[in-house]
């Protein structure tokens with residue numbers, strides 16, 4: 383790449399690629415159409431099972447989730463059997479912006495999902511301005527005066543990083559929500575434009591959390607086939623997701639217009655969204671009962687410690703959070719967990735195999751399986767640091783909810799729980815590289831892990847100690 387190369391990197395957090403492309407084709411999103419017609423584009427394969435959180439760290443660092451260790455907003459600690467919220471500032475791997483900064487490149491980074499403040503020498507960074515999930519404690523920047531200026535000009539996030547807290551119900555609630563989201567998008571793109579025009583940045587990264595918020599809150603209003611769809615409400619608030627995507631489309635158009643012949647634009651819509659149906663509460667209850675029926679781990683529990691043993695430490699395995707798409711299990715393994723009861727090796731293998739069979743055999747009231755896929759960490763990820771992730775992750779079949787689920791071994795469990803979030807993530811994302819290198823439009827699926835590394839390679843720079851590979855097709 384020439385020394386005059388510049389990059390605008392736009393991240394539409396959890397904007398669903400299927401609907402973006404569908405509405406672009408229908409003429410509702412002219413700038414996504416313009417982007418699709420002139421970009422190398424394809425799908426993103428996210429890190430299996432743990433993609434909702436891990437993908438952002440893997441994308442930025444090129445490092446596998448087993449190594450960076452972030453897989454859920456709240457993670458299980460094998461020392462205490464407790465859940466603790468992740469702290470993004472504990473990210474110990476170099477990000478693409480730090481690698482570029484070391485080479486003297488000037489990077490502006492605004493609201494890349496989950497990123498802590500990275501202390502760039504030459505550039506600037508803003509976090510937690512209008513995010514879906516907070517990286518830290520609210521709007522902050524390096525240098526500090528940027529956040530002060532933003533606060534003065536635009537104000538901070540009306541949702542304070544928790545769009546769930548409004549518990550939207552009435553048409554007025556949803557209308558106000560959409561108005562706020564549209565305003566956030568407009569403010570952010572205006573600020574991004576002003577940055578790019580006011581100073582010569584080599585890279586500008588802008589993350590939009592708005593499709594993420596709208597997807598969780600409004601999926602049932604957008605889609606008439608959703609079980610929580612309310613016709614009267616949908617009539618009063620038509621196409622809420624499309625409205626938000628339209629605002630993002632306008633922002634995209636303004637960012638595309640910033641590019642000159644030396645500027646590459648890379649756009650991600652990642653991960654995807656779909657209806658949020660799952661039976662994790664029933665599955666967790668049945669897991670306990672299945673554990674009691676399986677033979678493993680019956681030898682003496684480690685009682686050497688003088689500390690009182692947590693109740694959870696007596697279990698063969700626990701269900702641990704990884705988001706709503708997957709149901710995750712962590713086995714209680716000797717020398718890996720504080721009070722492990724399953725022996726590493728043959729006993730653990732046999733247990734994982736049997737529990738996989740039993741969980742995959744869970745079925746719904748309509749007779750279909752509750753889960754349609756399973757990821758076993760030891761088969762999927764590199765052997766180093768596998769202990770940082772859950773052992774098994776079962777993918778929920780998302781076409782319908784089921785109140786009652788049944789295990790052939792231990793009977794049924796029932797829950798009337800309906801998630802407040804009507805939409806939730808699926809692992810499919812999409813990317814666009816604009817303009818298309820050599821005019822080639824269609825490309826292979828790429829891994830999230832390879833994207834940050836490739837963006838660095840646009841500037842002939844590497845990220846230190848990473849697992850990702852350069853996507854050659856993006857560089858031509």
Ligand SMILES: [Zn+2]
Pocket residue numbers: 434594598807
């Ligand atoms: Zn989410």
Ligand SMILES: [Zn+2]
Pocket residue numbers: 513514515543544545546594595596
């Ligand atoms: Zn949100």
